[in-house]
Amino acid sequence: MNNSRFSIVLPLVISISICAGFLICYVVMGDVFDAQKKSPGVQKLEDVLNLLDSKYVDPIDRDAVFEETISEMLHKLDPHSNYIPAKDMALMSESIEGNFSGIGVRFFKLRDTISITHVLSNSPSEKAGLKDGDQIVRINGKNAAGVKMSTDTIMSLLKGKSGSSVNVQINRYGSLLSKKIVRGRIPIKSINVSYMIDDETGYIKIDQFSIPTAYEFRQASTNLLSQGMKKLVLDLRNNGGGVLDGATQIADEFLKDGLSIVKTQGRKIGTKYYTSTSRGSLKKTELVVLINSRSASASEIVAGAIQDNDRGLIIGRRSFGKGLVQEDQKLRDGSSLRITVARYYTPSGRCIQRPYSDGMEDYYNDPTRTEESMFKVDSSIFIDSLKYKTIGGRTVYGGGGISPDIFVPLDTTGTGVYYSALLWGGAVNQFAYDYVKRNRFFENSPWSSLNEFKTQFVAEKSLIDELAEYAAQELGILPYQNSDIKHCKKKLSIQLKSEIARQIWQENGFFSVYNDFDNEVLEARSSL
Structure with a gap:
């Protein structure tokens, strides 16, 4: 079934399904609704599907229309309630279970x-x-x-x-x-990067929050403490969230006993408070948390708890603003409904969920949360009705997301269309792989350690030119004008060196090199 036909059929079904307020109950409860007890709304939806199946000009995929109807109805409620088909559940479970x-x-x-x-x-x-x-x-x-x-x-x-x-x-x-x-x-590791930036400062990057995340974090932090760590840069950038308990356990590592971490509150599930304990080995470790517009949900719980308890600095750009809590309800066919059951509130009382009344498309494409927020602070949230106080009396604001204590604009120096094409088109990492392989560095690296590589290796102009030629021949990526390569040479040199380090030393290699030039990490180091 092609998309154009689907786009004609679906709105009709959606309009009826929204009226059929009992559809979810019918799917979930199953036997509660037999043929004699179906609600008028559910029966109406079934009648529409039957009529479309028998009368519509082209054949329709009845199951696909039905499943899309459920998803669209849920998205009318909020952007994060969702329907997960049975075929996608295994992959979803892997991500959560780790x-x-x-x-x-x-x-x-x-x-x-x-x-x-x-x-x-x-x-x-x-x-x-x-x-x-x-x-x-x-x-x-x-x-x-x-x-x-x-x-x-x-x-x-x-x-x-x-x-x-x-x-x-x-x-x-x-x-x-x-x-x-x-x-x-x-x-599926949540933490693939943890290393010492200098003699006293550690760095840990969390990619997502799954069930094993807190355990992985304790392993990583214990290892860094054994190397003399007294300060930590915790990187939650581009971390879209995950399991709530993982976030509360990691926040607990830093907070002294008895402090609020987060509160969840819902119409049916009531109110639940999460507070810190005396456990945790990082109570006295100086802390900076890095966030950006793709830090969401569980990442925002950690950042909000640290900020509202004045436990550390938040650096970067305003986070995504997802303050809704979902609960999965498994259906009889193996699919699942992910239903919003509560909102969460930071210790100061902020609900960081940003508005979604204008619909799902506007919610994800709001320019104030994408392009504009990358380069300047959004002052629209600085109003009295959104003002809250941290435990130490500092003013923080609600309105959606966590606003950093120190704003760092996105660094676009040396970038451009050609640089983006090389990066996102796969040219840099493919070239790095080929470079390492043809030189047999996978099996016999000429550098005894990552630090030696960082000191000795330089991506010279000749290697950048070789990369540009490779991109043109292998991937058809060409500079738009003669000055493109020169314009992005420094940025490409850093990216290529980082990618070569990744091929040999995995993610620790990439970030150990790249973070030496990352403005947010540099700001974090100077603030500790």
Whole structure:
């Protein structure tokens, strides 16, 4: 069914489904509504679907229309209530639980070939003898190279039940090797970056909040404390949130006993208070939290608790503004309704949920929360009705999101259309992979440590020119004018050096290099 036909049918069904206020109950409760007891609204929706199925000019996918109807109805309530089809539930559960069953490699497609960037430590792939830089060319006897195989298809072939096996053929520098890999549980780590910036300052980046996040955080912070950490930069930029308990446990690591972390309040679930305990090893560690417009939900809980309790500085740009709490209700067919059941409030009483009365599209595309907020402070929230006080008496504001204590505008120096095309078109990371592989750095790095690499390696002009030529030949990415390469040379040099470090030392390598030039991290270091 094509999109244009779908866009004609769907509004009609949605208009009726909104009137059918009992539809969710019918789907969830199941047996409560039998054929004799259906509400008029539910019966009307079924009649419409039957008429469309029998009368509409083109064939319709009845199930698809029905599922889209549920999603659209929920989005009329708020932007975060959602319907999750059964086929998407497994992936959603993996993200929340922080693990899945597979072979344990990170890869991307290069010249339509599965190219392994990292074999995870102690993973099934490592045990089977796979190495960084290997390329998978066959999976269970089927050709996997040069056949336009999608990433979803690749994942479905490599993932599977723990204890089951998958046979792969790999290309290792021209030699074809066959490997049998017995699948196992693979962690989806929330924290892939933690290192010492200097002798006293640690850095931890949290990508999302899942069930194991708090445990991972304690492991990372304990390791940094053992290296002499007295100050911490906690990076929550681009972290869209996740599990509430993960956020409250991490906030508890910093706050002294008995302080408010967050309050949730809902019409049906009542009010719940989360307070800090005496547990935690970072009560005296100096702290800066980094946020931006893509820091949301659980990230905002942590940032709000730190800010309202005057426990540390918040640096960056105003956060997204998601202050609604969802609860999953599983349906009989394996799908799920993610229903908003409460709002959460920071210790000062702020509900940081931003307005959504203008609809979902405006909610996600509000220019005051995207382009404009990147470069200047939004002064529209600085009004008395949105004014709150921290535990120490400082003024903070509601109105949607957490406003940082120190605003740092987005740095666009040296960027442009050509730079963006190279970065988002995959040219930089693909070139870095090829560079490391052809020089055999995967197996024999000429640098004894990451710090030695940072000191010795320089992405010279000749290497930048080589990258530009590579992008043109391999990906068709060309400069728009002769000055483009010169304009972004410094930015490209930093990005390329960081990507090469990532290929050898994974995420710690990338951020250890890149953060030395990151304005928000530099501001954090100077503020500690």
